[in-house]
Structures are given as C-alpha cells and as structure tokens.
Amino acid sequence: MSVFRLDASIRVEGSHSRDIADIVEREWRNAYPGEPVIRRHVGVDPIPATAWATAVFAGYAPGESRTDEQQAALALAATLTDELIAADALLFAVPEPEEQARRHGRELGAAVAMAAPKAA
Numbered sequence: 001m002s003v004f005r006l007d008a009s010i011r012v013e014g015s016h017s018r019d020i021a022d023i024v025e026r027e028w029r030n031a032y033p034g035e036p037v038i039r040r041h042v043g044v045d046p047i048p049a050t051a052w053a054t055a056v057f058a059g060y061a062p063g064e065s066r067t068d069e070q071q072a073a074l075a076l077a078a079t080l081t082d083e084l085i086a087a088d089a090l091l092f093a094v095p096e097p098e099e100q101a102r103r104h105g106r107e108l109g110a111a112v113a114m115a116a117p118k119a120a
Contacts, residue, residue, distance in 0.1 A: 002036045003028055004087035008094040010043040021093030028089070038083050047107040051076055
C-alpha cells in the first residue's frame with residue numbers, strides 16, 4: 001500500500017494543514033511500515049503555471065516538432081499522473097486561506113487531468 005501526499009502550504013513551519021497531514025502520515029506508517037509515501041510539495045516547489053497549457057497544446061503538435069518546453073511539460077504531466085495512479089491512497093494537505101497554494105494544487109490537477117486519458 002502506498003500513499004501520495006500533496007502539501008500545498010507555502011509555510012514549511014507552522015502550517016496547520018501540514019501538521020494534520022503529518023499525524024495522518026504517521027498513522028499510515030504505523031499501519032503500513034516500510035510502504036512508500038510519494039510526496040509533492042507544491043507550496044514550496046510549485047508546478048509552473050504554464051505547464052498544463054503547454055502540455056495540452058503540445059499534444060496537438062507532432063512529436064518531432066515539439067519544443068523543449070513542450071517536451072518538459074508533457075514529461076511533467078506524465079510524471080504527476082504516474083505518481084497518482086501508483087498510489088493506493090491520497091493525502092492532500094491543502095490550507096484554506098492560501099490562494100497561492102490552492103492555485104498550485106489546481107495546476108497539479110490540471111496537468112494530471114490532461115495526461116490521464118493517455119495514461120489509461
């Protein structure tokens with residue numbers, strides 16, 4: 001059993017959503033010792049705001065004519081999708097008042113949604 005953990009707070013210390021997710025993760029690790037936890041910290045390591053749009057439009061371009069930016073966006077979308085698909089459980093630590101953090105979470109979701117049909 002694996003878990004995908006998304007932290008969206010821009011605060012590393014003093015984040016209540018991160019503190020709550022730490023409790024959930026600790027309980028998960030107690031129940032499933034040695035099982036992997038895949039992490040994304042989009043609050044401190046954000047997904048580029050242009051990634052999903054670039055990946056979507058890259059899908060319309062023939063592979064040989066895609067730019068390096070398009071290739072990178074497609075690779076990122078595929079990686080994010082693979083991480084979510086590989087997980088048996090999802091743990092999202094997303095604070096309510098931080099618009100910037102929510103935007104990063106939406107970017108991840110958009111990138112995954114774009115790549116998901118190709119992953120199936």
